[in-house]
Amino acid sequence: TGTRDVVLDRLVKQLENKVDGGTVNVLRYGFAVAGGGTLAMSQGLPEDDRNETVIQRYAANRLRVVPQLRYSLDKTDEIDLAFFINGIPVATVELKTDFTQSVEAAMQQYRMDR
Incomplete structure (x- = not known):
């Protein structure tokens, strides 16, 4: 028990x-x-x-990639990709496109919102 x-x-x-x-x-x-x-x-x-x-x-060993992972019960924000090895989170990725968003915007979003 x-x-x-x-x-x-x-x-x-x-x-x-x-x-x-x-x-x-x-x-x-x-x-x-x-x-x-x-x-x-x-x-x-x-x-x-x-x-x-x-x-x-x-x-x-199992590598799992989870798209659009909501990481908080209090917010609706999501991480674009999260990588897990055997259930343990090891990395996250914030995806951006060159056409509408910059690398600087991704870094700022990661620092302030995630």
């Missing part, structure tokens, strides 16, 4: 940890849950193909 909440709470704490946390560290090294060991969040590209288990874990 409450396993989901415990795991998500621990994941958030590790992502926010300033010393040895953050997105990259969580993806590389996973995170520990009391009584549950270390949960791996991704598998890097294997250097060779001799270990079938590592190859299978690498193949299980």
Whole structure:
């Protein structure tokens, strides 16, 4: 009971940890849950193909691209594209066109509105 909440709470704490946390560290090294060991969040590209288990874990990684992601319950603003690896957000993109919007406008929108 409450396993989901415990795991998500621990994941958030590790992502926010300033010393040895953050997105990259969580993806590389996973995170520990009391009584549950270390949960791996991704598998890097294997250097060779001799270990079938590592190859299978690498193949299980999932990159998801989400268009028009609403990031707030209080606002209707959306991020044009968000990239996730195994459910963890790793990058966002604000799309603009040369015909109607400038790069400067995209940077300003990102800084002030997102």
